[in-house]
Amino acid sequence: MKRVLPLFLGMAMFIASCTDDDSVIDGGGNGDGQEVTLNEPINDFVWKAMNSWYNWQTDSQNLADTKDDITNDYHTFLNSYNDAEDFMYQLCYKHWSVVGDGNAVDRFSWFIEDYEVQEKAFQGITTSFGIRYQPVQVTNDGDVILYLEFVSPDSPAGTAGMKRGDLISGLNGTSINTSNYSSVMSSLSDNTVTFTIAEIEGNSLKELDSKTITRAVVADNPVHFYKVFEDVGGKKVGYLVYNGFRFSYNDELNEAFAFFKSEGINELVLDLRLNGGGSVETTTFLASMIYAEAGTDIFAELIFNSKHSGSNGAYNFSNTLNKYNAEGDSEGQESINRLSSINQLYVLASGGTASASEMIINGLKPFMPVKVIGTRTYGKNVGSITLYDSPGTDFRAKSTNQSHKNAMQPIVFQIYNKSGESDYTQGFAPDIEVKEWQYWDNILPFGDENEIILKTALDDIRGFAAKPETVKRHSDAKKLDFDDPDQKFEKEMYIHADFFAQP
Numbered sequence: 001m002k003r004v005l006p007l008f009l010g011m012a013m014f015i016a017s018c019t020d021d022d023s024v025i026d027g028g029g030n031g032d033g034q035e036v037t038l039n040e041p042i043n044d045f046v047w048k049a050m051n052s053w054y055n056w057q058t059d060s061q062n063l064a065d066t067k068d069d070i071t072n073d074y075h076t077f078l079n080s081y082n083d084a085e086d087f088m089y090q091l092c093y094k095h096w097s098v099v100g101d102g103n104a105v106d107r108f109s110w111f112i113e114d115y116e117v118q119e120k121a122f123q124g125i126t127t128s129f130g131i132r133y134q135p136v137q138v139t140n141d142g143d144v145i146l147y148l149e150f151v152s153p154d155s156p157a158g159t160a161g162m163k164r165g166d167l168i169s170g171l172n173g174t175s176i177n178t179s180n181y182s183s184v185m186s187s188l189s190d191n192t193v194t195f196t197i198a199e200i201e202g203n204s205l206k207e208l209d210s211k212t213i214t215r216a217v218v219a220d221n222p223v224h225f226y227k228v229f230e231d232v233g234g235k236k237v238g239y240l241v242y243n244g245f246r247f248s249y250n251d252e253l254n255e256a257f258a259f260f261k262s263e264g265i266n267e268l269v270l271d272l273r274l275n276g277g278g279s280v281e282t283t284t285f286l287a288s289m290i291y292a293e294a295g296t297d298i299f300a301e302l303i304f305n306s307k308h309s310g311s312n313g314a315y316n317f318s319n320t321l322n323k324y325n326a327e328g329d330s331e332g333q334e335s336i337n338r339l340s341s342i343n344q345l346y347v348l349a350s351g352g353t354a355s356a357s358e359m360i361i362n363g364l365k366p367f368m369p370v371k372v373i374g375t376r377t378y379g380k381n382v383g384s385i386t387l388y389d390s391p392g393t394d395f396r397a398k399s400t401n402q403s404h405k406n407a408m409q410p411i412v413f414q415i416y417n418k419s420g421e422s423d424y425t426q427g428f429a430p431d432i433e434v435k436e437w438q439y440w441d442n443i444l445p446f447g448d449e450n451e452i453i454l455k456t457a458l459d460d461i462r463g464f465a466a467k468p469e470t471v472k473r474h475s476d477a478k479k480l481d482f483d484d485p486d487q488k489f490e491k492e493m494y495i496h497a498d499f500f501a502q503p
Helices: 041-053 071-079 084-091 115-122 181-189 247-263 280-290 306-311 356-364 452-462 497-501
Strands: 110-112 125-128 131-137 144-151 167-171 192-201 204-214 216-219 223-232 235-242 267-271 298-304 313-316 320-324 330-335 345-349 370-374 382-384 407-409 411-416
Touching: 041 071, 041 084, 041 306, 041 407, 084 110, 115 125, 115 407, 167 181, 167 204, 223 247, 223 452, 235 247, 235 452, 247 280, 247 320, 267 452, 280 298, 280 313, 280 320, 280 356, 298 306, 298 356, 345 356, 345 452, 356 370, 370 452
Parallel strands: 235 267, 267 345, 345 370
Antiparallel strands: 110 407, 125 216, 131 144, 144 167, 167 192, 192 204, 223 235, 298 313, 298 411, 320 330, 382 411
């Protein structure tokens, strides 16, 4: 079995699908025996790469191996699409953008406009405001607020003084309510936005301030916060807020566990509420840090389609990790700080806990109890790689076609734990459910012992049931969904090209 390394062959654990298999397009020649000219050459890349690698290739009739047997018919088929992105989604098997969320199989594959920008995004380098937020309807009259779940310290929002727990009641001078929600929220795609900051006064919202913020390049360290609670029912508890499996921060993650190891912690609380995934290799390193007794046993297995069954392989627990710089270049190895002092893992989770984060839960389950606190996770047990327009390398190397920077991130494998388990497409249900948005006016800093989700974990460690009634709970608050433009493809799981070179 091979051991996986991370590259920009993205392993976005995606379960979704790109084409309604009933919509088969019949190609046809021009009827006069002359050769049909290929007008859309990029579509040839899209079709051939998807035909080779796509997880559901045999389910999509438009990806049938016979589709390119007759050149004229094949070119006519490719020429029937003048948009490569739309073409890719039509090829996919029941992609959500084609058949809707309710009927989708492929919820995760996506088309990449600029692979250089995407590669930076995999390392947390984006042009953004530097915030994560959750919209909530807070009154029966339809008033809506955004509470800030996270503010990146050196981001435009962070330097403007915004912080976790701030309440945003309006954007660009317009208060948010259920009637104008969609139109007002769409302004979050703009380059510059004015945020109205409010506080709760009695039963109403009072405007405090407004801040006008312009997007800038933000580079987030995913190892956001860690500390040790000295006496929780007589135990020392390590707490880590980890927001993304970004392989250029492997050594920073290892430093956090060096601290936990030196402190001799008895319990570990891993906060993955904002972690949508990332590098599979880094996921394996984190699992290795958490549970030393696993030795070098199997952590996860990857299964590709029948055309690439030779690439099927395993990630094993490890005693060393690989270090990388921000460009993804190797900088050697170092010994992993592995814990041998804990017997179970607490995971703080939300609907944003996806792919590689869920891989931690699933991969450790055969070895130790994993207790999930918060709300149900996203449900993504499949992964992707980046496919470039370089047919000579089976589309895995950086593009040899310099006329564009398009690429694709299709689902190409499913992931299993040592016990062969992979059935969590509906997410992992919490062992203790706590809905953070019901405490929208009391969102405390990470590491505050009274922060509601962390408090629930610490109370469980103490051996008694959490008592969220000590904090005002708004049971009538309604969580609202919105596609954050800065988190469009956050739920990813990717692997290094080196994985395919392993013996």
